[in-house]
Amino acid sequence: MAPKYLTGDKAGIDEFLARFDVFLFDCDGVLWSGDHLFPNTAETLDMLRSKGKQLVFVTNNSTKSREDYKTKFDGKGIPAQVEEVFGSAYSAAIYISRILSLPPPKNKVFVLGESGIEAELASENIPFIGGTDPSLRRDITSEDFTNMANGSMLDPDVGVVLIGLDFHVNYLKLALAFQYLQRGAIFLATNIDSTLPMAHSFFPGAGATGAGVVTAYGKTPVALGKPSQAMMDAIEGKFRFDRARTCMVGDRLNTDIRFGIEGKLGGTLAVLTGVSRKEEFLGEGAPIVPTAYVERLADLLG
Amino acid sequence: MAPKYLTGDKAGIDEFLARFDVFLFDCDGVLWSGDHLFPNTAETLDMLRSKGKQLVFVTNNSTKSREDYKTKFDGKGIPAQVEEVFGSAYSAAIYISRILSLPPPKNKVFVLGESGIEAELASENIPFIGGTDPSLRRDITSEDFTNMANGSMLDPDVGVVLIGLDFHVNYLKLALAFQYLQRGAIFLATNIDSTLPMAHSFFPGAGATGAGVVTAYGKTPVALGKPSQAMMDAIEGKFRFDRARTCMVGDRLNTDIRFGIEGKLGGTLAVLTGVSRKEEFLGEGAPIVPTAYVERLADLLG
Incomplete structure (x- = not known):
């Protein structure tokens, strides 16, 4: 099925968000790129929390511990708990x-x-x-x-x-x-x-x-990182979420989106601020297709 | 065709050597292993030279120039000319x-x-x-x-x-x-x-x-190293040998012996003092089979 384009579609965004209780986030390429924080990242996460969503930050970056990652979030002004961070080193x-x-x-x-x-x-x-x-x-x-x-x-x-x-x-x-x-x-x-x-x-x-x-x-x-399902099992073991009510958000089709699809999550959301381009999942025969996509994460603010 | 086992077979060795004017030698695993010179290496090369054979030392080692290699040969007491050395860096x-x-x-x-x-x-x-x-x-x-x-x-x-x-x-x-x-x-x-x-x-x-x-x-x-035929072409361009009267000697099936076979040389000789084991080329369906093999290079002394 063709992915739904949500940028600028307020009703589509509301309907999409209502389908999930938990959002798993890739970080690099989604929230920021290297040292560059994307605009309105904190506001978008605040909006999701205000709707009662649980957020988990899932990162393949193994150079940082969960504590290091929390410090990085703090430095960027993004509220996060150590317990919400799940890295490949921890996995x-x-x-x-x-x-x-x-x-x-x-x-x-x-x-x-x-x-x-x-x-x-x-x-x-x-x-x-x-x-x-x-x-x-x-x-x-x-x-x-x-x-x-x-x-x-x-x-x-x-x-x-x-x-x-x-x-x-x-x-x-x-x-x-x-x-x-x-x-x-x-x-x-x-x-x-x-x-x-x-x-x-x-x-x-x-x-x-x-x-x-x-x-x-x-x-x-x-x-032990995305898209390995050993990581999904470890996350589930810790957070005990309902996979059908969970959405994976990421910029890479062959790691993030594949991770969500193979983990049989309720949905996946691709952002175009990182590695993968929309041409890779639009059109006939694309091997890995997200449920929906936005130009950038902050487009979820509507 | 099954490879001929020449160790201890004096008549077989004489017949084999007579078929070639040029011998291309792999070095590590054939003449020596790391810092360990195999016994009677110099004597074997001397014997071949005394029969009028041209020797070319073909090495994938790119850390040494031909001059460095000549110095290495000198240090081991093996007579060699810079012009006889052909390394992958030179290639x-x-x-x-x-x-x-x-x-x-x-x-x-x-x-x-x-x-x-x-x-x-x-x-x-x-x-x-x-x-x-x-x-x-x-x-x-x-x-x-x-x-x-x-x-x-x-x-x-x-x-x-x-x-x-x-x-x-x-x-x-x-x-x-x-x-x-x-x-x-x-x-x-x-x-x-x-x-x-x-x-x-x-x-x-x-x-x-x-x-x-x-x-x-x-x-x-x-x-540009073995088994790339770009290296064989470069060697041929320099030495102008007759491929049918040339034999490649080496310890690795998937580099040395393959290099000789794909280069359509007259023959290949495997030695068992390096990486490959005879079980890899004996028996049905072995993908890369040398013309002949010896336990060690010095077995050519008879």
Whole structure:
């Protein structure tokens, strides 16, 4: 069915909003783009809250913890609770602690990523190494090759390799991750977004900074971000919403909108302020089609 | 046809060697493994030279120039001439200068790789940036995102992005490569080997350190290393050999042996001292089968 265009259609907007109790929001490309806050974002969220809607901010950004995200919302003047934020790093931590349930001490995680992942692992009491460890921010040496190969440099308790967006990726960390995988570690990713929208352009995303590990190992990780339904299950486990009365709002067809469709939500809403263009879902044979779309989120104000 | 097993078969070895005037050798996994020289490598090469065979050392290793490789051979006590070495970095330089033939100054190359690539580009008088530039060995800043997005940090003369094995890969360099590609640069790779054999183990190869660019861009580069026939053409252009009287010797079925088969050489010889195992080419339906194989190169001594 063709998506309904809601921009400027006040009656259509009212009818659409009345169908849902819960709105899951992607953040980057919907509420803001990088450091640029879209106009009237806070007003739009206020309007939805005033109608009694529950809001959940679902982000594949693994560099920030939920606390970091709350701080980011505060800085932009957008009211939000830590409990309303659900990131892919938190999703991964939940998966490791509650679904994999590896017996300690063999549940240690080697992290290729930033502090947001570390914070969420810590919140679930999962031991980890790698991540932001300053001793790994250096060139590889010939001794490193030898000591990885003979295992003396490796932690025998590492049972999981978790990759996410890493602005400090280097050869040493790629090599360590690959070594742990060759020795049997479980391979997880917070998310596999290939690009990161920043400053009105595109930069390498988590799927890119971790791609060296994926290519060397020759196998893909279990991804815990959108559109993985492991993330939807984790959100549902926490918020206990009615999927039929829930709407996913996002800018990317192949992550956000697909996430909502495959999660059998009552609806999906695409915004055109991010990655995907309307030409991708209008017309015959488009593979992923939202229920409705607006030019920008604030168009919901009518 | 099943590959002939030559180890211990003196008559078989003599007959096999007599069929060829030229031997193309892969190096890592054949002559040595990382820093470990296999026994009797020099003696085997001497034997072939004494029979009047021409030797060419064909390597996908892009971190070393032909001069660097000659130095490596010298250090191991293996006689070799610079002219006998043909690396993927040199292959890429030949491709850029003689096949792409971009009009200066728009022929500048952004390099994600080491000094071997820089030396070979310089040998063909191709301008380049990136590579081992120490000013790029740092963390990315928020200003970098802005200045890449608005183009002020980018060199307008870059017409090619060339990726190879980079032990100093970082987010800043991945982002720069991706930005140049988004602005229309031609995408090349010295080679796309996923792993690098070192210290009797495996580490991320050129295909892994450049994978972040490939994933972000969503397109694969033209590869100038084995098994790309662009490399065979370049070798032939230089050495003018008779393909029917030429044999490729290597340890990897999907690069070395495939390179020889697709290049319609007279024969291929697999050694079992590297990546591929004989189970991969013995038996029904194996996709890539060498003409013959030995346990180790020195078995050719009989």
